[in-house]
Amino acid sequence: MAVMRINVGPIHPSTHGVLRLVVDVDGDTIVNVEPHIGFLHRGVEKLCETRMYMQNPSYFEKLDYISPMSWDDLYVAAVEEAMGVQVKEPAQYARVVLLEFQRIANHLLWIGTLCNDIGQMFTVFMWCFRERAKVLKLLENATGGRMFYNYMRVGGLQRPLPPYFKEMALELTSYLKVKVSEYKDVLDANGVFMERLEGVGVLSRKDAINYGVTGPVLRASGVDEDVRKSHPYYIYDKLDFNVVTRSGEDSYSRYRVRYEEIFQSIRIIEQALDLMPEGDMVGQPVKLIGPPAKPDTVITRRELPKGEGLIYMVPDKQKPFRLSIRAPGFVNLAALPKMCEGAKFADLFAILGSLDIVFGETDR
Amino acid sequence: MSEQAKAIDENPFSGEQFMNAEKKMNLLVEQSLKNYKQPQPAVFTKLSEVTKGMASGIIKWGRTNSMWPLQFGLACCAIELMDFGASRIDAERKGYLLFRATPRQCDVMLVAGWVTKSMIPRIKRLYEQMASPRYVIAYGECATCGGPWWESYNIIKGVDQVIPVDVYVAGCPPRPENLFAALMKLQDKVSGKIAGNTERNLSETNRGAEGKRL
Numbered sequence: 001m002a003v004m005r006i007n008v009g010p011i012h013p014s015t016h017g018v019l020r021l022v023v024d025v026d027g028d029t030i031v032n033v034e035p036h037i038g039f040l041h042r043g044v045e046k047l048c049e050t051r052m053y054m055q056n057p058s059y060f061e062k063l064d065y066i067s068p069m070s071w072d073d074l075y076v077a078a079v080e081e082a083m084g085v086q087v088k089e090p091a092q093y094a095r096v097v098l099l100e101f102q103r104i105a106n107h108l109l110w111i112g113t114l115c116n117d118i119g120q121m122f123t124v125f126m127w128c129f130r131e132r133a134k135v136l137k138l139l140e141n142a143t144g145g146r147m148f149y150n151y152m153r154v155g156g157l158q159r160p161l162p163p164y165f166k167e168m169a170l171e172l173t174s175y176l177k178v179k180v181s182e183y184k185d186v187l188d189a190n191g192v193f194m195e196r197l198e199g200v201g202v203l204s205r206k207d208a209i210n211y212g213v214t215g216p217v218l219r220a221s222g223v224d225e226d227v228r229k230s231h232p233y234y235i236y237d238k239l240d241f242n243v244v245t246r247s248g249e250d251s252y253s254r255y256r257v258r259y260e261e262i263f264q265s266i267r268i269i270e271q272a273l274d275l276m277p278e279g280d281m282v283g284q285p286v287k288l289i290g291p292p293a294k295p296d297t298v299i300t301r302r303e304l305p306k307g308e309g310l311i312y313m314v315p316d317k318q319k320p321f322r323l324s325i326r327a328p329g330f331v332n333l334a335a336l337p338k339m340c341e342g343a344k345f346a347d348l349f350a351i352l353g354s355l356d357i358v359f360g361e362t363d364r
Numbered sequence: 365m366s367e368q369a370k371a372i373d374e375n376p377f378s379g380e381q382f383m384n385a386e387k388k389m390n391l392l393v394e395q396s397l398k399n400y401k402q403p404q405p406a407v408f409t410k411l412s413e414v415t416k417g418m419a420s421g422i423i424k425w426g427r428t429n430s431m432w433p434l435q436f437g438l439a440c441c442a443i444e445l446m447d448f449g450a451s452r453i454d455a456e457r458k459g460y461l462l463f464r465a466t467p468r469q470c471d472v473m474l475v476a477g478w479v480t481k482s483m484i485p486r487i488k489r490l491y492e493q494m495a496s497p498r499y500v501i502a503y504g505e506c507a508t509c510g511g512p513w514w515e516s517y518n519i520i521k522g523v524d525q526v527i528p529v530d531v532y533v534a535g536c537p538p539r540p541e542n543l544f545a546a547l548m549k550l551q552d553k554v555s556g557k558i559a560g561n562t563e564r565n566l567s568e569t570n571r572g573a574e575g576k577r578l
Contacts, residue, residue, distance in 0.1 A: 011486055017437070017442075018483065038480075038482065039480060039483055040438065041480060041482075041518050043516050043517060043518060047513075047516060050515065062439070062440055062512070125450070129447060129450035129451065146539060147537050360439060
């Protein structure tokens with residue numbers, strides 16, 4: 001049978017943004033997938049070179065609008081490294097707690113949209129948003145912003161956490177433990193869900209390493225790699241948590257890795273809240289940022305919810321001279337053609353959905 | 365006929381005048397609108413007016429209370445759009461039913477996010493595929509005026525440079541409650557509760573004859 005070419009997108013209800021896919025199909029089997037990106041390109045790296053250091057975090061939050069605080073933290077960490085500033089100890093604990101809550105919010109939204117993509121329709125989506133709304137409410141109470149927080153400052157935070165934060169966070173974690181464990185009972189017992197995910201979108205361990213994918217996609221292919229463990233930052237080396245890996249290499253494994261990571265995040269939060277010392281956690285005011293102590297290049301790595309994020313920065317006196325971003329979504333998307341080899345056309349979105357891409361950071 | 369129109373008539377495909385072909389279209393539309401008279405059927409005039417009056421009320425009521433939004437998210441604000449569709453807001457109680465994936469079944473288009481130059485033709489096509497009457501809400505700073513990307517080389521400064529907009533929602537991103545308020549405002553507009561200028565807003569460059577044609 002002749003190969004037929006199908007155009008998907010850029011406006012498609014399940015592409016998680018504006019992505020165009022050119023798919024070659026032989027009957028119902030995918031021969032080749034070619035992603036076309038750039039529909040959200042706005043030149044963030046170039047814009048950052050025209051702004052002073054602490055004017056930039058709001059640009060970085062809009063890179064990944066599902067987990068903005070992670071990018072906020074990554075950029076501020078790069079500035080801190082250039083300035084040679086140590087983060088205050090209570091602020092390190094507070095940052096870890098907030099970042100892990102952000103990771104939970106990200107994974108909850110991902111589970112909801114994945115279920116939408118593979119035909120579970122709205123039930124699980126509604127549940128996930130119910131839980132995510134509670135996490136966002138907590139972050140809003142702490143930071144003042146519902147979606148974009150702009151909460152990190154050099155050396156600490158914008159303002160101290162509210163006094164009721166610890167109590168509220170512990171209440172939320174106990175709520176999440178009960179509610180999120182309900183998902184597994186419902187989804188694993190669902191034949192459609194398992195059929196659509198098991199054995200679909202296989203990315204072998206060798207291919208995963210060769211394509212440079214990171215985050216849950218890499219860990220679902222059986223590679224035990226997490227920046228929080230391999231290059232610990234903040235207080236992660238003091239905490240007891242596991243890096244979730246699975247050897248299934250398929251979409252279902254990716255779902256399970258993210259699902260288990262929610263519980264690991266809850267473990268981290270509870271330990272960090274328990275150990276958090278009293279004290280000043282407010283960072284430097286925006287105006288008081290001096291010339292960099294380290295004038296050559298700065299490279300900072302962080303484990304974002306979607307994978308490993310990296311910033312390469314050449315600092316100048318008041319603003320970055322050059323800034324380059326490694327976005328996990330961009331690299332993970334490159335493995336899509338490999339994962340789609342020999343899959344059915346209907347599985348395309350089960351595979352794309354399992355990657356957890358967001359086009360703010362892919363197109364930059 | 366004005367001098368400009370005469371000049372275009374003489375040589376429509378040369379130099380600067382070729383670039384102004386759209387203006388010529390607008391002039392022709394304006395003139396034809398001036399000369400057009402509503403044809404009156406000789407018999408049954410009164411009866412048809414009565415039924416029309418009754419029907420228009422019913423149609424207006426129907427349109428007001430079943431606004432179907434187009435499922436069309438661009439960037440950050442699309443996440444708040446998802447929250448709007450989820451259980452916390454429960455938008456269905458006011459008649460904003462399912463988010464449809466095809467523009468042919470939709471009444472209102474929510475432009476949520478920044479609009480790049482490569483998205484302009486797609487947005488225009490989606491808008492043109494929607495059945496009339498169609499409404500547009502510019503949701504968030506980026507769709508309203510370009511927002512934080514004002515200095516970017518690839519972002520247009522507001523979606524109203526491309527398609528006419530009925531309601532603007534400010535915020536970065538606006539809360540889902542704000543979208544709910546905007547949709548209620550749009551309902552007021554559709555049902556005729558809001559008096560005043562009912563023409564839709566287009567940016568300075570595109571205002572004028574374009575607005576009438578749309």
